Amino acid sequence: MAGHVSIQYPHSPVNRTMKESEPRLVKWLLITAALGFLCLFLVLPLVAIFIKAFEKGSAVFSAAISSPDALSAIRLTVLVALITVPLNAIFGVAAAWAVTKFNFKGKSLLITIIDLPFAVSPVIAGLVFVLLFSSHGIFGPWLQAHNIKIIFEVPGIVLATLLITLPFVARELIPLMQTQGTADEEASMTLGASGWKTFLLVTLPNIKWGLLYGIILCTARAIGEFGAVSVVSGHIRGVTNTMPLHIEILYNEYQFSAAFAVASLMSLFAIFTLVVKNLIEWKAKKSMVSEEGGF
């Protein structure tokens, strides 16, 4: 309701005649500036990626994305996303549930810690694992004695990605669940539903769009992460190179077209993500409207 008040404000008869022309100018200026900025810094580079990718023809393009190293990079990237995203989705729901439905000591501390990966540079996130698991790290000698390899291997990459993408789902759900409050759950419990049933039938339907949105952001980041993964990867071709690392390698080997071919593949995925994201937002809005209409 508060939104409606502010929208109505300019329509009040006092301001209407005098200031109409200036806001319009400002409005157009702002729109042009924003669009110009977007074109220059987003659309243009994106177009450039695709132009460069197909510069040497589609044969080079398809060779680049079907070479064994590229395929292994794609496979590894997908594997890492498939492991980290479900884990972080579960963690995100659990954390958001705990933070919003219960009161306990250290709650704000928990929220702050969840945000930490956003604040810390990915390089540092990677170095943390080097400190912990490298052969001179805290757990290094023990790991070596038991012949467990974490760093410079797939587990290290999974861990680093897990840490970087940790806040996405939780951060998306906490504000949503906060505004929703605990009334629905309390009603369900009072009517005799178990906690699990309440979660499945009451909470989950309420948060589903937020959850999906968080999962999509989380997936996008898990696939695109460079910094932290670069630190723990060891850059072994065909073994521990993810797609972003593979792009860097190709670029450094003067295989510009191939580098941009793989980059365009990632860009396509990013665009696809955005479309799905918008679809979800639109659906969420529609379902909210229809629910409101129903009452």
Place this chain on the structure above:
Amino acid sequence: MKIIHKYTLVLILLAVILSGCGTTSGQNSKKETSSRETAKKKDSVQLLNVSYDPTRELYEEFNKEFSQYWKEKTGQEVTIQQSHGGSGKQGRAVIDGLEADVVTLALAYDIDEIADKGGLLSKDWQKKLKDNSTPYTSTIVFLVKKGNPKGIKDWGDLTKKGISVITPNPKTSGGARWNYLAAWAYAQEKDNGEEVKTKDFMRRLYKNVEVLDSGARGATTTFVERGIGDVLIAWENEAFLTLNELGKDKFEIVVPSLSILAEPPVAVVDKVVDKKGTKEVAEAYLNYLYTEKGQEIVAKNYYRPRNQAILEKYADVFPKINLVTIDDYFGGWKKAQDEHFSDGGTFDQIYQPK
């Protein structure tokens, strides 16, 4: 409510499928690795070669040749995995636990570090293979734009006003350290060893450096792709590679009157090969670099072969240059590193960031 139920079901299904995928593919890859491990002992073996930046093309070709040779000789399938990056950074990764069977780095100092800090190989590693454990050498040359518009002929020209020089940062790049020492040697020869004059020469040279990249490849990209600078101080092989990849019509190589004999060494990492049981094949791999076949591949990739006959064969590619060596001129890498590149060393004294 029914609609909501449907969505919930879909969501749960999705979650189950997703997590299911995660675990099954995880198991698959585990199975793969375990089967790989059992196979390893019998008829296939894997080596990891941790190397520095400009050797990518060299080892790509050499690895194929060696695999074939090893297969014919022993019937064993050998796969060589490669990791490339700045030499110092790669050495650091090996110390931190990157399980390299062999290291092929830009300078002996980085392997010394693996021996000292990591304790992964014995300190006398450099005596284990012929020629200081360096099967190929290189040197430092200049890359300039076609036609040499600024008329750059020797190190002295790099200190002139208005010349923009590209070289990487000696603190992080092995190649950059060779660049620095080559310039130093030239200045010392010219000034009869007067250190004050030499330092002044270096100060003027590094004042002309426009971009100080962190690695050799980065510096090449700055010069070639971004078009910054009048001259790139580079590895000879890197300069040749640039000509081939990006056009002889755009750049040309200038050979200075004096340069340095760059010896990028190779070594088997004892602790790793003992653990993995790959000692025999790792040693054979490095020894193969010294064979005629190996030396030929080395020369083809613009590294100077140790084998004199093959060097003669490629004499038109590698001009004779007056070369100083790190051992004779600078008293070895340890001393050079301490004097020039440690905190407060000569580089810190002469270089002021812009």
